[in-house]
Each structure stands twice: as C-alpha cells, then as structure tokens.
Amino acid sequence: MLWKRLSLGLLLIVLGGLAACKEAAVSNPVGERVFRTRCASCHGREGEKVLSPDRPALQGSRLPVERIKNAVREGVPPRMPKTPMEEDTLQFLAEYVHQL
Ligand code: HEC
Numbered sequence: 001m002l003w004k005r006l007s008l009g010l011l012l013i014v015l016g017g018l019a020a021c022k023e024a025a026v027s028n029p030v031g032e033r034v035f036r037t038r039c040a041s042c043h044g045r046e047g048e049k050v051l052s053p054d055r056p057a058l059q060g061s062r063l064p065v066e067r068i069k070n071a072v073r074e075g076v077p078p079r080m081p082k083t084p085m086e087e088d089t090l091q092f093l094a095e096y097v098h099q100l
Contacts, residue, residue, distance in 0.1 A: 072090055
C-alpha cells in the first residue's frame, strides 16, 4: 500500500530529524574549543589526566557546573592558576567539562 509506505517514510524522516536536533543540542563547540586551548595542556585533551593524588581526573568526575566555574575563576590551590574569561564563555566551558 502506497499510503502506508509513504507514512512510514515520513515517520523515519521525522525521527531522524529529532535525533539530529538532540545531537546538536548536546555538542558544545565553544566549550570544547576553550577547553582544548586553555585547559587541555594540564588536564589532557579529554580531561583524562589525574593531576593530584586526592583529586580524580575531570573526565567522568561530573563536578557541579558551579564548582567548575569557581575553579576557573579563582584557581585551585596550590597548582592551578586562575583563568579569567567572559562569563558566557565560562558557562559553555563549565558545561563542557561537566559532561566529559
Ligand atoms: C597549569 C595547569 C592547569 C591548567 C592550565 C588548568 N588546570 Fe585545572 N587543575 C590543575 C591542577 C594541578 C589541579 C589540582 C589542584 C592541585 O591539587 O593543585 C586542577 C584542578 C581543577 C579542577 C578541580 C577543582 C575541584 O574543585 O576539585 C577543575 C574543575 C579544573 N582544574 C578545571 C580546569 C579548567 C576548566 C581549566 C581551563 C580553564 C583548567 N582547569 C586549567 C592544573 C591546571
């Protein structure tokens, strides 16, 4: 039946579109770029490096966004320097680090 085939095709197109939207919402190119240029030299490209015996790697640690923002604003004693940046850039960065 042509009608059935058409509606199935349409359904697949709609579902594909939804999946693409979800993908776009999750990726965060600004956060990724800032992380790679300003944080990855110490923390590793994917945040995988463990820098201190009493702190886990950023990757998988799921620190709260506010805590990450604070670490960047204030630095983390004794070895992480503060990194000044625009508030909206910091928000993208912190959300990116949170989901690593
Ligand atoms: C010069 C190296 C260096 C750079 C650059 C750096 N960090 Fe760090 N970071 C550290 C070290 C080292 C620690 C662990 C603190 C310590 O024990 O000295 C740390 C700790 C952290 C923590 C854990 C804070 C907590 O509350 O447990 C977060 C989050 C973090 N860094 C995020 C970032 C982000 C985001 C950037 C990029 C803006 C960044 N860091 C850049 C070295 C660095």
